[in-house]
Amino acid sequence: FIFLDMQLPEINGLSFLKALDIKPKAIITTAYREYAIEAFEVAVSDFLLKPFSYDRFLKAVMRIEDSVSSTVINNNEFFVYADKTFHRINKNDMLYIKAEVDYVQISCLETKLLVQDSLNNWEEKLNKDNFIRIHRSYLINFSKIDKVEGNMVYINDVRLPLGKTYKKKFLELIKN
Numbered sequence: 001f002i003f004l005d006m007q008l009p010e011i012n013g014l015s016f017l018k019a020l021d022i023k024p025k026a027i028i029t030t031a032y033r034e035y036a037i038e039a040f041e042v043a044v045s046d047f048l049l050k051p052f053s054y055d056r057f058l059k060a061v062m063r064i065e066d067s068v069s070s071t072v073i074n075n076n077e078f079f080v081y082a083d084k085t086f087h088r089i090n091k092n093d094m095l096y097i098k099a100e101v102d103y104v105q106i107s108c109l110e111t112k113l114l115v116q117d118s119l120n121n122w123e124e125k126l127n128k129d130n131f132i133r134i135h136r137s138y139l140i141n142f143s144k145i146d147k148v149e150g151n152m153v154y155i156n157d158v159r160l161p162l163g164k165t166y167k168k169k170f171l172e173l174i175k176n
Contacts (some may be wrong), residue, residue, distance in 0.1 A: 001025035001045065001064050001146055006035050014042055025102050027060050039117040045109050080106065085108075089113075091129055097122050099137040107158075134170055135163035148174065 004013040004026050011019075014035065017026055028039045031050040039047050046060035079086040082118045093108045099119040106113045123139050124129070130142045134153055138160050146154045153170075162170060 001027065003027050004028055004044075006030035006032060012083075014038055017042055017044070025064050027064065043120055080113055080115055082115045086112075087113055091126070091141075094131075094141050095158070096138055096140040096160060097131075109156075132166075132170060132173060134166050135161050136165070137161075138163075142173070 002024050004017060006028060006089045007030070008016060012035075013028060013030070015097075017023065026044045027046045027048060028035065028044050029048045029050060029052075032048055036047050036049075036140060045064050048056060048060055075090050078091075080089050081087075089106065089108060095107045095109065097119060098105045098107070100114065102116060102118075103114050104117050104119055105123055106115060112156065119133075119137065119139055123133055126139065128152070131139055132142050133139050140155060140160065141154060144155045148154070148162070152165070153160045153162050
């Protein structure tokens, strides 16, 4: 992860972050509060307004530590950190992932885990693994779909909304 100041010599910190192919966890440090909304839209981990206290600094670092949510074992399995425990998950057992403010709820065949992370991070991790975004709050395992009815996707008797933004791409995928 990186600490990133907004005032860099030739570019601002958010522009620098957006230009990176692989996005690190970032904590923005600045004296300008007007950058806060834009910073969180880029999914930074935290925003420290100068001058900040040691306690506030420590809280930001701990948020990064807690957000290191998964460690890949192989192509189908990884460990997820939730409730101060590392849980082994097989991608094939995953049904869907739901955004929950600063967390995601990973619903599997046998369990549900609440992990501090973003849905965007999980979408990047799983984009080549049969997972598709169907709503701003839902990422699903395409192979676990039972049926699609109107604007609802059913997985294991759970109704999940199909958002307008994602519907066209989703329906094209189903038709192919």
